[in-house]
Amino acid sequence: MTTKVLIIEDDSALRSSIVQTLELEDLEPIPTSSFTQARRSIRSNFKGVVLSDIKMPDRDGFEVLNFVRARDPDLPVVLLTGYSDVPTAMRAMKEGAYDYLEKPCNPDRLIDTLRRALDHRSLVLENRAIRDELVDQQSVVEGGTLSEQLELHERKVIEQALAMENGKVSMAAKRLGIPRNTLYDHMTRLRIVAKAFRNSDTGIE
Amino acid sequence: MTTKVLIIEDDSALRSSIVQTLELEDLEPIPTSSFTQARRSIRSNFKGVVLSDIKMPDRDGFEVLNFVRARDPDLPVVLLTGYSDVPTAMRAMKEGAYDYLEKPCNPDRLIDTLRRALDHRSLVLENRAIRDELVDQQSVVEGGTLSEQLELHERKVIEQALAMENGKVSMAAKRLGIPRNTLYDHMTRLRIVAKAFRNSDTGIE
DNA sequence: GATTTTTGTCCGAAAAGTCGGAAAATCACG
DNA sequence: CGTGATTTTCCGACTTTTCGGACAAAAATC
Numbered sequence: 081m082t083t084k085v086l087i088i089e090d091d092s093a094l095r096s097s098i099v100q101t102l103e104l105e106d107l108e109p110i111p112t113s114s115f116t117q118a119r120r121s122i123r124s125n126f127k128g129v130v131l132s133d134i135k136m137p138d139r140d141g142f143e144v145l146n147f148v149r150a151r152d153p154d155l156p157v158v159l160l161t162g163y164s165d166v167p168t169a170m171r172a173m174k175e176g177a178y179d180y181l182e183k184p185c186n187p188d189r190l191i192d193t194l195r196r197a198l199d200h201r202s203l204v205l206e207n208r209a210i211r212d213e214l215v216d217q218q219s220v221v222e223g224g225t226l227s228e229q230l231e232l233h234e235r236k237v238i239e240q241a242l243a244m245e246n247g248k249v250s251m252a253a254k255r256l257g258i259p260r261n262t263l264y265d266h267m268t269r270l271r272i273v274a275k276a277f278r279n280s281d282t283g284i285e
Numbered sequence: 286m287t288t289k290v291l292i293i294e295d296d297s298a299l300r301s302s303i304v305q306t307l308e309l310e311d312l313e314p315i316p317t318s319s320f321t322q323a324r325r326s327i328r329s330n331f332k333g334v335v336l337s338d339i340k341m342p343d344r345d346g347f348e349v350l351n352f353v354r355a356r357d358p359d360l361p362v363v364l365l366t367g368y369s370d371v372p373t374a375m376r377a378m379k380e381g382a383y384d385y386l387e388k389p390c391n392p393d394r395l396i397d398t399l400r401r402a403l404d405h406r407s408l409v410l411e412n413r414a415i416r417d418e419l420v421d422q423q424s425v426v427e428g429g430t431l432s433e434q435l436e437l438h439e440r441k442v443i444e445q446a447l448a449m450e451n452g453k454v455s456m457a458a459k460r461l462g463i464p465r466n467t468l469y470d471h472m473t474r475l476r477i478v479a480k481a482f483r484n485s486d487t488g489i490e
Numbered sequence: 491g492a493t494t495t496t497t498g499t500c501c502g503a504a505a506a507g508t509c510g511g512a513a514a515a516t517c518a519c520g
Numbered sequence: 521c522g523t524g525a526t527t528t529t530c531c532g533a534c535t536t537t538t539c540g541g542a543c544a545a546a547a548a549t550c
Contacts, residue, residue: 256430
C-alpha cells in the first residue's frame with residue numbers, strides 16, 4: 081500500500097501539525113512549503129498523493145492541480161480550502177481535484193480523506209502494473225527466427241514438465257508423451273539439466 | 286463506468302430528493318426503503334455502490350455494512366449519519382464504510398462522495414477483470430503432448446507473422462527468417478491458408 | 491552389500507523437416 | 521487478353537529429429 085503524502089503548505093505551523101497527524105496514522109508525510117519545492121516529487125509513478133493548500137503566496141493551488149494532472153491524471157490531489165469557501169471548492173472538484181477539506185479541518189476527516197485518496201492511488205498503480213504484465217504476456221511473439229521462437233517455447237514447456245515432476249526426466253517424458261531418450265535429445269540440444277529441477281520441492285501434487 | 290447507487294433510506298421524502306439529485310448528475314439511483322428490500326441487489330459483482338441511512342426503524346445501518354462487506358469487501362458503502370454525530374461516523378469508518386455524510390447533506394458533497402465511491406468500485410471491478418484475464422493467459426501449458434504444444438505455439442507464431450504481413454507468405458517468411466518454401470511446408474502441415482489473413486486490413490504499419 | 495531401479499549417454503536406422511529449383515496457378519494492370 | 525509479378529505446389533537431395541536398444545554410472549531398495 082502506498083502511504084506517501086506530499087504536503088504543500090506554506091504555513092509552517094499548520095504543516096507540522098499535519099505531519100504529526102499523519103505520522104500518528106502511519107502515513108508518510110513529505111512536507112514542502114511551496115509548489116516549486118514540491119514539483120520534483122510529482123511524477124507519474126509517484127507512490128502517494130498530494131495534499132495542497134489552495135491559497136499560497138507565490139503560486140495558486142490550481143496551478144498545482146494542473147501540473148499534477150499533466151504529469152498523471154490519476155494522481156489524487158486533495159486541496160485545503162478556506163472555511164466554507166464553497167465556490168472555490170466546487171471549482172477545484174470540477175478541475176479534477178480528488179477531494180477538498182475545509183480549513184481548519186478535523187484530523188479524522190483529514191485521515192479518512194487521505195486514506196481514500198491513497199487507496200485510489202494504490203488501485204490505479206496496481207491496475208497499471210497488471211496491465212503491463214498482461215501486454216507482456218500477450219505479445220507471445222516479438223521477433224526473431226521461427227526456430228528461435230519455437231525453441232523458446234519448447235524450453236518453457238519442457239522446463240515446466242520437469243518442474244512438475246521434480247526433475248524426473250522419465251516422468252516428464254511420459255507426461256509429454258514422448259520416449260525418454262527423445263526428451264534427453266531435446267534437453268541436450270537446449271542445454272537443460274534435469275538436476276536443476278530436483279529437490280526444489282516445487283512439484284505439484 | 287459504473288453509475289448505480291443502491292439507496293437504502295426509509296424517509297421517502299429524503300429518498301426521492303436523493304434520487305432527483307443523482308438523476309440530475311446522470312447517475313442511476315436504485316431507491317429502496319429498507320435493508321430487506323435492498324438485500325437481493327447486493328452481490329459481489331454489483332456494478333455500483335451503496336448509500337444507506339444509518340438509523341432505520343427495522344435494521345441498523347451497521348447491519349447493512351456488515352452484510353455488504355460479507356458479500357464483497359470492496360463494495361463501497363456510504364452512510365448517512367445524523368448531524369454532527371461524530372462518534373457514530375467514526376465507528377462507521379472503522380467498520381469499513383467508504384465514507385459518511387452528515388444529514389442534511391449538501392448535494393454537491395453527496396455527488397462528489399458518490400462519484401469517488403463509484404470510481405473506486407470501477408477500479409476494483411476492472412482490476413478483477415484484468416486479473417482473470419491474466420490467470421487465463423498464464424497457463425501457457427495445460428497438457429497434451431510436447432509436439433501438440435509446440436504445434437499450437439508454432440501455429441500462433443506463423444499466424445501472427447502472416448497477420449502482420451497481411452497474408453503475404455513471402456514477407457512472413459522473411460520476417461520469420463526462413464525460406465518461402467519452408468514456410469509453405471509448415472503451413473501445409475498445419476493447414477494454414479494465407480488467404481485467411483489477407484484483406485482483413487489488420488496489418489501493422 | 492547385493493539387487494533393482496533410474497539416470498544420462500551413445501548408436502543407428504527410420505521418419506520427418508529443410509530448402510533450392512522449377513513449374514503451375516493466380517493476381518495485377520494496362 | 522497478354523505480360524510480368526506473385527503465390528502455391530511439387531520434386532529431390534540434404535540435414536535433423538525421432539526413438540528403440542544398449543550400457544555404464546548413480547541412486548534407491550531391501
